[in-house]
Amino acid sequence: MSIALYPGTFDPVTNGHLDVLSRATRLFDRVIVAVSGTSSSKQTVFDAETRVSLVRENISGNDRVSVEAFDGLLVDYAKERGASVLVRGLRAVSDFEYEFQMAQMNRHLDPDLETIFLMPNEKYFYTSSQLIKQVHLYGNRETDLVPHNVLVALRGLSQTNEISK
Numbered sequence: 457m458s459i460a461l462y463p464g465t466f467d468p469v470t471n472g473h474l475d476v477l478s479r480a481t482r483l484f485d486r487v488i489v490a491v492s493g494t495s496s497s498k499q500t501v502f503d504a505e506t507r508v509s510l511v512r513e514n515i516s517g518n519d520r521v522s523v524e525a526f527d528g529l530l531v532d533y534a535k536e537r538g539a540s541v542l543v544r545g546l547r548a549v550s551d552f553e554y555e556f557q558m559a560q561m562n563r564h565l566d567p568d569l570e571t572i573f574l575m576p577n578e579k580y581f582y583t584s585s586q587l588i589k590q591v592h593l594y595g596n597r598e599t600d601l602v603p604h605n606v607l608v609a610l611r612g613l614s615q616t617n618e619i620s621k
Contacts, residue, residue, distance in 0.1 A: 460484040461539040463530050465492050467500040468606045469511045470588055472580030476545040477521065479574045486520050488537055493527040501589060501613060513605045531566040542571045547581045
């Protein structure tokens, strides 16, 4: 059985993330969405439990996908979960340099762990969690860039002014 790990902060999960996940499920028997927890270097607006819940609500009914929070080195977590592949989304050339460096470090730490890059549908090329948070900090605009449950969660944050940066 081929197991892939799709890691990220998913703060919040976007339709672009879900598109990449859908593509990964066509390639692998099982995909684990690995939501980085407290050890992430990124400052998040949603805690890990909320981020896991927001992703889970969008994959219900798909028994080939699971969502888990993790802390520590990704290569160690992949080995622990039996994953042989890391799935990463690439939107634009600007993503490539960072992702390339990460893939090379992961390969250095575990030569048996492969990284594949999947591109989302072109309508999500400009979407990032950071941009989504900025849009929702300054207004309640409807977009088709996040699932409904994320839109509701972001509106709750913007009303309490908890979204920063």
